[in-house]
Structures are given as C-alpha cells and as structure tokens.
Amino acid sequence: MASTISNPPVIVLSGPSGTGKSTLLKRLFADHPESFGFSVSHTTRGPRAGETDGVEYHFVTPEKFQELVAENAFIEHATFAGRSYGTSIAAVKDVTKQGRACILDIEMEGVKQVKNSDLNAKFVFVQPPSVEELEKRLRGRGTETEEAIQKRLSAAIKELDFAAIPGTHDKIIINDDLERAYKELDDYIMGLLA
Numbered sequence: 661m662a663s664t665i666s667n668p669p670v671i672v673l674s675g676p677s678g679t680g681k682s683t684l685l686k687r688l689f690a691d692h693p694e695s696f697g698f699s700v701s702h703t704t705r706g707p708r709a710g711e712t713d714g715v716e717y718h719f720v721t722p723e724k725f726q727e728l729v730a731e732n733a734f735i736e737h738a739t740f741a742g743r744s745y746g747t748s749i750a751a752v753k754d755v756t757k758q759g760r761a762c763i764l765d766i767e768m769e770g771v772k773q774v775k776n777s778d779l780n781a782k783f784v785f786v787q788p789p790s791v792e793e794l795e796k797r798l799r800g801r802g803t804e805t806e807e808a809i810q811k812r813l814s815a816a817i818k819e820l821d822f823a824a825i826p827g828t829h830d831k832i833i834i835n836d837d838l839e840r841a842y843k844e845l846d847d848y849i850m851g852l853l854a
C-alpha cells in the first residue's frame with residue numbers, strides 16, 4: 661500500500677466511554693500502520709529530556725494556551741493535574757497535509773466542534789448493544805470508581821440521544837460482537853481511504 665493517500669479524510673470516532681473505541685482503534689492501527697497519522701497535541705507542561713517541540717507535543721505557555729482556547733482553536737482540551745492538553749484543528753490539518761488519514765477519538769462536545777469547523781470529516785459512532793452492557797464493560801474494565809462509572813453512564817445517555825438525531829453520524833457501528841464490529845469498522849474506514 662502507498663504510504664500516502666491523496667485527499668486523506670479526517671475520521672471522527674465517538675461513542676460512550678466503555679463502548680470499545682480504544683479496543684477497536686488499537687486493532688485498526690495495528691492492521692494498517694501506514695495509513696494513519698496522529699495529530700500533535702498542545703500542552704502547557706514543559707518538554708522532558710529528549711522531547712522536541714512540534715514532535716511529541718506543541719509546548720506552549722499557559723497564556724498561549726488560553727489564547728488558543730479563546731480563538732476556538734481546539735477540538736477538545738482538558739486539564740489534568742494542573743497541566744492543560746488540547747487537540748487543535750490546525751494539528752489535524754497538518755496530518756492530512758502529510759497524506760495520512762487522521763482518526764480522532766473524541767467526546768460529544770468535540771464532535772460538535774468538528775462539525776462547526778471547516779474540517780471535512782466523516783463521523784462514526786460506536787454504540788453499545790445496550791446501556792446495561794455498557795455498565796458491565798465499564799465495571800469489567802476495572803479502571804473506574806463507582807462515582808466515575810455513574811458519571812460515564814449519565815454522559816452515555818446524552819451521547820446516545822445526540823447520536824439518535826438523524827444525520828449526526830455517517831456510520832453507526834453497534835459493538836456487540838467485537839469481531840463483527842471490527843470488520844464493519846475496518847471495511848468502512850478502508851473504503852474511505854481507497
């Protein structure tokens with residue numbers, strides 16, 4: 661396969677937390693390592709030894725970060741332990757300029773930001789078979805506290821309502837059986853890249 665694609669797409673993958681997005685993407689990237697590029701995030705943390713600005717991250721000051729927030733430059737941004745991180749629209753465009761498709765794994769608010777941007781994106785929603793099954797997976801993953809699980813479940817209901825609006829997504833994949841769901845995702849995305 662050629663290592664670059666003409667007119668590569670931006671693919672937005674969303675869906676409730678615990679629905680299986682990371683599991684599906686990990687497989688997709690492993691199966692097609694040449695097809696996708698990763699956007700470089702901005703961060704207010706300082707570079708560690710060996711890290712280069714613009715490679716691992718765009719390293720910026722808190723003031724610059726706030727400026728970018730005010731300009732609506734970010735698709736998503738968040739603060740962890742006092743450090744801010746964000747995915748900018750420009751960073752996603754850089755990936756497509758290099759001839760690689762860019763997949764964004766983002767939440768509903770980020771999806772809305774992409775819809776409001778000039779990115780030419782395809783929207784894929786990964787839907788759990790049911791809210792009960794989603795709860796089972798979140799518990800099974802064992803990475804969340806009870807409080808976090810409840811928060812994720814109430815956010816999931818909002819995401820499902822949003823996804824139910826006709827035309828919100830180009831493709832809805834129900835992640836019931838992982839093999840089947842993966843094949844559907846792989847076929848759809850490789851179809852976009854063909």
Ligand SMILES: Nc1ncnc2c1ncn2[C@@H]1O[C@H](COP(=O)(O)OP(=O)(O)OP(=O)(O)O)[C@@H](O)[C@H]1O
Pocket residue numbers: 675676677678679680681682683684797798800801835836837838839841
């Ligand atoms: N089809 C499936 N059937 C059963 N279990 C699954 C399936 N797909 C994923 N899982 C399991 O569900 C759990 C949640 O999956 P994963 O971490 O990929 O979700 P996610 O959507 O990426 O969540 P987050 O948005 O919180 O990162 C994992 O333990 C994973 O192994």
